[in-house]
Amino acid sequence: MKEVLMPIAYPTKGSVGNTGLWRTLKPVINYEKCTKCFICWMYCPEAAILAEDKPVILYDFCKGCGICANECPVKAINMIKEV
Amino acid sequence: MPVMPLSGNHAAAYAAKLSRVEVVAAYPITPQTQIVEKLAEFIEKGELKAKFIRVESEHSAMAACIGAAAVGARAFTATSSQGLLYMSEMLWWAAGARLPIVMGIVTRALAPPWSIWSDHIDVLSQRDTGWIIAFAENAQEVLDLIIQGFKISENDRVLLPLIVAWDAFDVSHTIEPVDVPNQNVVDEFLPKRRKYRHTLDVENPFSYGNLAYPKDYMEFRYSIYDSMLRAKDVIEQCAAEYDRLTGRYSGGLIENYLCDDADIVAIAMGSISGDLKVVVDKLRKQGVKVGFCRIRYFRPFPSEALAKCIEDAKTILVFDRDISFGSEGALCLEVRATVNREGLDKRVYGIIYGIGGREVRQKDLENIIVKAYKEELNHPRKLLWLNLKHV
Ligand code: SF4
Numbered sequence: 327m328k329e330v331l332m333p334i335a336y337p338t339k340g341s342v343g344n345t346g347l348w349r350t351l352k353p354v355i356n357y358e359k360c361t362k363c364f365i366c367w368m369y370c371p372e373a374a375i376l377a378e379d380k381p382v383i384l385y386d387f388c389k390g391c392g393i394c395a396n397e398c399p400v401k402a403i404n405m406i407k408e409v
Numbered sequence: 410m411p412v413m414p415l416s417g418n419h420a421a422a423y424a425a426k427l428s429r430v431e432v433v434a435a436y437p438i439t440p441q442t443q444i445v446e447k448l449a450e451f452i453e454k455g456e457l458k459a460k461f462i463r464v465e466s467e468h469s470a471m472a473a474c475i476g477a478a479a480v481g482a483r484a485f486t487a488t489s490s491q492g493l494l495y496m497s498e499m500l501w502w503a504a505g506a507r508l509p510i511v512m513g514i515v516t517r518a519l520a521p522p523w524s525i526w527s528d529h530i531d532v533l534s535q536r537d538t539g540w541i542i543a544f545a546e547n548a549q550e551v552l553d554l555i556i557q558g559f560k561i562s563e564n565d566r567v568l569l570p571l572i573v574a575w576d577a578f579d580v581s582h583t584i585e586p587v588d589v590p591n592q593n594v595v596d597e598f599l600p601k602r603r604k605y606r607h608t609l610d611v612e613n614p615f616s617y618g619n620l621a622y623p624k625d626y627m628e629f630r631y632s633i634y635d636s637m638l639r640a641k642d643v644i645e646q647c648a649a650e651y652d653r654l655t656g657r658y659s660g661g662l663i664e665n666y667l668c669d670d671a672d673i674v675a676i677a678m679g680s681i682s683g684d685l686k687v688v689v690d691k692l693r694k695q696g697v698k699v700g701f702c703r704i705r706y707f708r709p710f711p712s713e714a715l716a717k718c719i720e721d722a723k724t725i726l727v728f729d730r731d732i733s734f735g736s737e738g739a740l741c742l743e744v745r746a747t748v749n750r751e752g753l754d755k756r757v758y759g760i761i762y763g764i765g766g767r768e769v770r771q772k773d774l775e776n777i778i779v780k781a782y783k784e785e786l787n788h789p790r791k792l793l794w795l796n797l798k799h800v
Pocket residue numbers: 353369370371372373374375383387388389390391392393394395
């Protein structure tokens with residue numbers, strides 16, 4: 327071995343696929359209950375929630391952590407089992 | 410080159426200053442504290458341009474050194490005993506990330522019961538971390554090995570962090586005349602730290618320490634093993650270059666003190682070496698063919714150099730200031746492995762001495778060597794505990 331092997335990794339886009347692939351539970355917003363406070367949008371660690379006229383979850387990137395459901399003050403987000 | 414009266418600890422601080430360290434991150438612990446106190450003083454007076462990071466623990470001290478080294482700074486820290494154990498997890502990160510860092514360790518026994526006195530078990534417990542480990546004999550060597558340590562550690566064929574260890578109080582707090590090289594000499598020996606392929610760069614982001622699957626992990630370990638072996642040459646080259654610039658040969662893997670024609674060779678590390686050399690001189694005058702081989706670098710272990718040194722001896726006495734419970738001293742195990750690997754035929758006796766600062770007199774060393782010479786020692790299977798009170 328001529329060169330020292332460096333334990334470093336360069337970031338590559340999508341090298342492990344979209345974070346949406348990690349999900350086992352899927353957050354689904356019940357818009358009848360939702361008050362549009364956007365707390366879920368603020369808390370989502372993946373920025374996978376868009377703040378439009380209502381919160382919209384991007385399922386390609388939502389990793390299913392459930393933080394949004396936990397933070398929602400009116401329990402408008404249900405975590406549903408993925409198949 | 411001015412000769413200054415310095416303790417081992419202050420010699421270490423001068424060495425770090427002369428090496429132009431850029432980051433010092435440390436947490437106080439007896440008997441190490443004086444080193445970083447002195448460095449803090451140098452920084453405060455403006456004599457050393459470095460950042461002193463005051464951390465909340467040894468674990469953080471090493472973490473800060475890792476961060477500093479990762480972005481390209483020359484980093485130094487020091488610790489002892491319990492502090493080193495607390496830092497231990499980060500030692501593996503530093504070596505695994507292939508970061509050049511130098512750390513001074515004032516060897517001290519581990520609790521319980523509490524002890525602040527010397528014992529090599531703290532350093533030796535870090536044997537397999539991937540750090541290069543050197544033991545200094547005296548204050549002069551503390552200074553010389555730290556300066557050389559940066560050059561060895563930063564060599565791009567090595568890229569491993571390096572420990573220089575020395576005995577509590579016997580070396581750390583004892584004032585000796587120390588030849589302190591001029592700054593321009595050290596600058597010539599040790600240029601500014603360079604950037605490597607794995608030095609962090611905001612323009613070209615990457616991360617350290619990702620997951621390595623079984624198909625890759627082993628090669629990283631092999632690379633550390635391989636670099637350790639290469640470090641042997643680098644250590645010798647650095648000692649030779651240091652000698653050329655300072656006029657003092659103070660380095661290299663081992664010290665061969667009258668071993669070449671010796672029938673019996675004592676082997677040890679650290680401050681006991683001075684006493685052993687005095688005893689060897691005395692016994693030589695009486696016609697006893699005894700020599701002393703000092704292991705200066707415990708990692709990489711200098712098997713080849715040691716084998717050459719003890720080639721013609723019949724009896725080997727290994728003095729260990731540590732005990733691996735259920736086995737014997739760590740140094741003795743290495744010596745036995747060397748004897749075995751090189752196919753040598755020797756009687757190897759393990760002697761445990763100085764644990765937790767237990768006093769050893771030259772007379773004790775002399776007695777044991779004479780006994781071995783007269784073949785009056787028990788079978789090597791029986792580990793000798795020097796100056797043990799009751800058994
Ligand atoms: S489950 Fe987690 S990742 Fe998905 S939208 Fe909620 S907070 Fe974001």
